[in-house]
Amino acid sequence: MAGIDSESELLSQAREVMDRAYAPYSGFRVGAALEAADGRVFLGCNVENASYPVGTCAERVALGHAVASGARAFRRVAVASSGDRPASPCGMCRQALSEFGVDLEILSVAAGGEVRRWSLADLLPADFRLDEADPAGVARRGG
Template sequence: MPESVPDTELIARAAQIRLQAYAPYSGFLVGAALRGGSGEIYTGVNVENIAYPEGTCAEAGAIAALCAAGGRQIRAIAIIADAPEPVAPCGGCRQKIAEFAAPDLVVTMATTSGAICQLPLQALLPAAFGRSHFAPPQRGGDEG
């Protein structure tokens, strides 16, 4: 795998927004920042809920911000958490990232203490489900 230079601006923005996370139950704050197709940056934080499965991941929040602004492509993404090692996106977020990923997207995972791990999305989500798995719609003969 060719080495990728970490996007220090994305890491810094993810670290900054991480402090706004809402995690009163776990105390595990996560921030994400992504660079859209035109270079703009969108951020997100994890938002916990007393009904634990109903929380939102930081990556999902950043993707929602991208979509709300009309964006449809992720050129780069960074995720940061205060953990001993960089934390990878959960399975659901890997699939969400894949939906908008530019070709050859590299995911940057970082810790607040400065450790960085970069992996191509394909390594995080091999054999991803995607649009190519859908057959073209079949047209009936009599649609009248």
């Protein structure tokens, strides 16, 4: 069980990386601190683009860092945003995170300090699984 100290540490890392967000178009800055099962923390911030759909979210940047570093199991993700209310991960990020399990705690802190928490299973109750369309699991075995 993680204590409040590590929770506030994770939120503070999310806040710190939020300050490095590249968000000149929306002005909505987001930072994510993704805690792996082995205790390592991977950071990400949103990176916008002049071609809007090319931009990517903080959560998926953090997930990319984690996977590239060999992490495959995660405990929590802390999200900090510059908005007035705690932001939940967007649908695309929920699906991306669910690839590695829906037993993920999500903490989110708004600019004013308000914190909300969810489980990924609650936010994405029916995540897409390739094996549902592929009951023999051929696609997964191939990877």
